[in-house]
Amino acid sequence: MHDSSDVLSLNKVSEHVTFIGAGYVAMELATFLAAAGSQVTILVRGKHVLRHFYQKYSAELVTRMVQRGIQFKFATEATCITQLSDKYVVELNQGSSLVTDYVVNASGRTSNIEKLDLSAAQIDYSPKGINVDQHLQTSVKNIYAIGDVTSQDVPNLTTVAEFQSHYLFNSLEKGLSQPINYPAIGTGVFAFPQLAQAGINPDSVSEDKDNFEIVEYELSQSSLYAGQKEKGLLTVVYDKANYIVGVSEISTSAVNDVNYFVPIIGLRIRKNEWHQNVLPIYPALADKIEGILR
Known part of the structure; x- marks a missing residue:
């Protein structure tokens, strides 16, 4: 193979x-x-x-x-x-x-921990990887783990591993004690069309209508899609305070589109705040977002 x-x-x-x-x-x-x-x-x-x-x-x-x-x-x-x-x-x-x-x-990669003899060091682990706490510390004091080797429920992405490494450096070198707090994480599939998302997945809150609103937008009406046969779809998750907390998109430009939403989610920006403070270049990909967030 x-x-x-x-x-x-x-x-x-x-x-x-x-x-x-x-x-x-x-x-x-x-x-x-x-x-x-x-x-x-x-x-x-x-x-x-x-x-x-x-x-x-x-x-x-x-x-x-x-x-x-x-x-x-x-x-x-x-x-x-x-x-x-x-x-x-x-x-x-x-x-x-x-x-x-x-x-x-392409069945996926598992944590390569079999030869580490973790049991001998009394380090807890599972089939998903090494168990760590909110400070990335294992079950043994002063032994830490980051990246794909851990069992944390976060995307196994290079950007996530880099974020963990910076956090751990600041914790150990500078003596910072707060637990790791992950930012808005964007991820995408470079297929055709592209598939991308950031923040809360609509599937995870579809039944919680008291706290979240899920709105789907058809992107084919955008001037940037004029004449294209591929239909673009964007779903935005709003919380009850009207903050954007998640986006998912399938389109020919989904990865770039969702990248524009990552700071909106991470910086906690409402729809009206975006429109009041941002006027993107037209015509450009960000113009689609500006129109949606009015």
Whole structure:
């Protein structure tokens, strides 16, 4: 099997490529390989892709990718992979099999802690990683852990690991004692169309109508989308004080759009405050946001 580094080093694309997994890596690499001419099949262990994203838009992304010829097989796992000459036979849990030219393992990465012998040091851990408190300290005093190796419920992103490292440096070097307080975190999938979000996921508060309002906007009415066939959708989560606390978007420019919302969420800005203090360049991506927040 191959990994993402192998795919990025290819000199030519294969006729048929199979991905095991449907996270960031699979969705992004499948997009550009399909655009380059490969037939692409994605094996999804469960019923959904990108489960940490707004599921309405994750499902919409699947629909758009299927329209581009990418095939998804849900509730499907590879049980055995056999190489026969220049082909691979992938046996599936449903009793069937498929023949492919190239197999990519994009099933996700787990914390690489097996060889650390953490039990000998009496450090608590779980299958998700090393357990840490709000100061990033493990169960053993003066031993800390940051990044993907921890079991914290935060996105496993480079930016998050860097933020943790700065926090830990300030705590240890400067003697600061306050617990870590994560800022608004933006994340995106560079598929086509793009999928991005920051702050609160609408799925997590959809039933809490007393404290949150969820509003969806269709971006195709923007002048920047004039003539485009791709429909853009943006969902904004407002709290009861009318602060923007979360955004999710699927569009050809979702990553850039959501990046504009990250400071709005992090700095706690209301709709009317944005309009009173910000007048972006027109026409530009930020103009869409200005129109929405009026």
